[in-house]
Amino acid sequence: MIDPWEFIMIGAIIIALLVWGPQKIPELAKAVGEAKHELETASRGEYDKSDSPEIPKQQRFTEHREILEK
Numbered sequence: 001m002i003d004p005w006e007f008i009m010i011g012a013i014i015i016a017l018l019v020w021g022p023q024k025i026p027e028l029a030k031a032v033g034e035a036k037h038e039l040e041t042a043s044r045g046e047y048d049k050s051d052s053p054e055i056p057k058q059q060r061f062t063e064h065r066e067i068l069e070k
Contacts, residue, residue: 016025 020028
């Protein structure tokens with residue numbers, strides 16, 4: 001016998017596929033996973049802006065040199 005929660009989960013998956021399509025689901029899952037990881041890291045107090053994947057390493061080093069030169 002299928003539990004009511006299983007019906008809800010199956011329905012949610014079907015609705016997500018209809019709304020966003022099969023190509024967008026992995027991107028959304030990755031974004032949710034990265035957000036969860038950042039939230040856990042920040043809540044432990046280990047968050048550092050330089051660890052952010054959006055900032056290329058070369059740009060980080062350039063910013064540090066500019067700060068040191070001032």
